[in-house]
Amino acid sequence: MESKTVRPRSGLKTLMAMWLTVAVIPFFVVAIAGKADAIVGIETESRSHWHVDLNRFALSAHTGFKCEECHGTMIENGRTHPDKANPDFLKKAATRSFDYSRCQKCHKLSYQRYLEGEHAKALSKEIEDAGADGTELKKKTPAPTCGECHSSHYDRSGLSRVDVGKRMIAVCGRCHREQAASYLENIHGKVGVNLENPAAAFCTDCHKAHTVASLKEPAEALPVCRRCHPKAEAEFTNFVIHASLSGLPDTDSPKHRSILWIQRIKLAAIAVVALSLIFFFGHSLLWLLRELHEKLRKH
Amino acid sequence: MAERPYRQNIKIRFSVLHRFLHLVVMIGFTGLAVTGLSLGFSSTAPARAFIWLVGGSANAGWLHRFFAVITYSCVVVHAFWFLYYKMVLSGKLTGPLSIAPSVKDLKDFIQNLGYFLGRREEPPRFDKFTYMEKLDYWALFIGMNTMGITGLVLWFPEFFTRFLPGFFVNIAQVLHFFEAILAVAVKFFIHIGLAHFRPAVYPADTSIFTGRTSQEKIMVDHPGEWSVISESDDSSGERASSVSVRAS
Numbered sequence: 001m002e003s004k005t006v007r008p009r010s011g012l013k014t015l016m017a018m019w020l021t022v023a024v025i026p027f028f029v030v031a032i033a034g035k036a037d038a039i040v041g042i043e044t045e046s047r048s049h050w051h052v053d054l055n056r057f058a059l060s061a062h063t064g065f066k067c068e069e070c071h072g073t074m075i076e077n078g079r080t081h082p083d084k085a086n087p088d089f090l091k092k093a094a095t096r097s098f099d100y101s102r103c104q105k106c107h108k109l110s111y112q113r114y115l116e117g118e119h120a121k122a123l124s125k126e127i128e129d130a131g132a133d134g135t136e137l138k139k140k141t142p143a144p145t146c147g148e149c150h151s152s153h154y155d156r157s158g159l160s161r162v163d164v165g166k167r168m169i170a171v172c173g174r175c176h177r178e179q180a181a182s183y184l185e186n187i188h189g190k191v192g193v194n195l196e197n198p199a200a201a202f203c204t205d206c207h208k209a210h211t212v213a214s215l216k217e218p219a220e221a222l223p224v225c226r227r228c229h230p231k232a233e234a235e236f237t238n239f240v241i242h243a244s245l246s247g248l249p250d251t252d253s254p255k256h257r258s259i260l261w262i263q264r265i266k267l268a269a270i271a272v273v274a275l276s277l278i279f280f281f282g283h284s285l286l287w288l289l290r291e292l293h294e295k296l297r298k299h
Numbered sequence: 300m301a302e303r304p305y306r307q308n309i310k311i312r313f314s315v316l317h318r319f320l321h322l323v324v325m326i327g328f329t330g331l332a333v334t335g336l337s338l339g340f341s342s343t344a345p346a347r348a349f350i351w352l353v354g355g356s357a358n359a360g361w362l363h364r365f366f367a368v369i370t371y372s373c374v375v376v377h378a379f380w381f382l383y384y385k386m387v388l389s390g391k392l393t394g395p396l397s398i399a400p401s402v403k404d405l406k407d408f409i410q411n412l413g414y415f416l417g418r419r420e421e422p423p424r425f426d427k428f429t430y431m432e433k434l435d436y437w438a439l440f441i442g443m444n445t446m447g448i449t450g451l452v453l454w455f456p457e458f459f460t461r462f463l464p465g466f467f468v469n470i471a472q473v474l475h476f477f478e479a480i481l482a483v484a485v486k487f488f489i490h491i492g493l494a495h496f497r498p499a500v501y502p503a504d505t506s507i508f509t510g511r512t513s514q515e516k517i518m519v520d521h522p523g524e525w526s527v528i529s530e531s532d533d534s535s536g537e538r539a540s541s542v543s544v545r546a547s
Contacts, residue, residue: 012505014502017502187472194346195341235460236457238465239468240469258465258466259466262466262470269473273480273481280489284489284492286415291497
């Protein structure tokens with residue numbers, strides 16, 4: 001016993017050394033593997049098209065419907081099919097020429113809400129601008145009809161809340177790209193879309209499915225926030241969920257100023273973190289090298 | 300030294316309270332880091348795997364708050380310990396045996412840089428706690444308070460927006476996130492690296508868990524502390540001479 005001098009508890013020491021070494025490896029694996037993107041996994045059905053894949057239609061929510069229940073018969077309204085009087089008919093996008101008021105036969109409430117909402121307003125403005133003849137618009141993201149968001153031939157029913165929420169990132173994000181990105185940076189998007197928590201708020205939980213409220217006014221937003229945060233007061237609505245300037249048209253709003261402050265503080269935080277890490281890592285690396293030198297030169 | 304019985308070489312470096320607090324903070328901080336980073340980097344595969352493991356983001360959030368409470372309570376306990384130490388035990392909160400920052404730390408730092416670059420043959424004569432150990436301690440003590448403030452804003456946004464602007468919650472998120480990155484990088488790499496992986500201490504320094512260190516280690520690594528201890532010791536003359544032999 002007496003010959004055993006300075007090293008107390010060498011068993012614990014070995015154990016700790018093993019544990020520390022083993023713990024460092026997974027840390028690097030985690031750090032390197034952290035590239036997977038949550039959005040990659042989201043698949044949406046293609047939008048309506050003249051050609052219908054009946055195999056996929058058979059799996060959709062509308063399966064079992066006869067074509068004419070939605071499209072009418074070929075001789076309806078005195079037209080013939082193909083329409084010789086209007087040969088360019090087939091060159092128009094199906095989602096622009098279909099009469100979506102037919103949807104309200106089954107989806108009455110949704111259609112009424114759509115008519116009250118921002119999307120319908122955008123559509124009627126677009127039609128006004130295009131002229132009475134209904135000239136085809138060359139816009140990349142046209143104002144939405146039902147078919148721009150919903151694929152009537154392929155969309156399935158019975159999706160879970162999380163699945164619907166994830167699809168909305170892709171569907172709404174087709175036009176509202178900045179908002180989808182900023183939502184995913186926010187805790188609501190992280191928890192809902194990335195971590196698949198059904199209790200999180202997805203696009204339509206705040207903006208509503210068919211009325212698509214912009215929620216620019218605090219008075220309009222507060223009842224929406226209170227659905228999950230019942231104790232929220234008016235100032236709570238100034239929490240910025242879509243903290244991105246590029247999606248914001250008006251540059252003099254309080255929201256704009258808030259986002260500017262958020263971005264400034266973010267930059268300052270990055271600078272402080274970077275400088276601190278340079279100091280700590282540089283200093284400690286030098287220390288390590290110096291002690292290594294002490295060991296090596298004694299050999 | 301060999302004829303001296305084994306036990307006489309052992310010195311107590313950390314009291315039971317300090318060992319216990321370190322253990323709880325170690326577990327609490329690791330728990331905070333794992334749950335917090337999983338929520339922060341939620342789009343990455345490891346994060347989603349971990350969240351799946353704990354049964355969803357709500358559970359991860361609950362665990363994060365649980366670890367926050369136990370880690371912060373260690374800060375509170377240690378603040379009370381300072382008070383007790385000063386008031387009841389009439390201990391000194393400054394000086395070479397204390398964790399309090401001093402001008403000597405700055406001198407030690409500059410001397411240590413000189414040592415790194417080969418301008419000095421010897422490392423500085425550290426007191427009981429080196430400037431890096433003090434930084435480690437105070438970074439956590441102060442950092443837990445700032446993380447606690449931003450964390451509380453994120454925990455109770457409804458309450459805090461009654462008297463703060465709403466976008467302060469966003470700012471709390473930004474600060475909480477970046478301070479977490481800094482804290483995790485410093486604790487998991489710098490603290491563990493310098494405390495255990497430095498060639499002088501590799502493979503591990505068990506003193507924070509056992510409380511014990513050897514007299515030789517104090518003489519070499521903390522000569523400033525040793526000169527204070529040995530002065531108040533009866534057989535100081537003999538030991539002090541062995542210091543000079545070892546240190547030279």
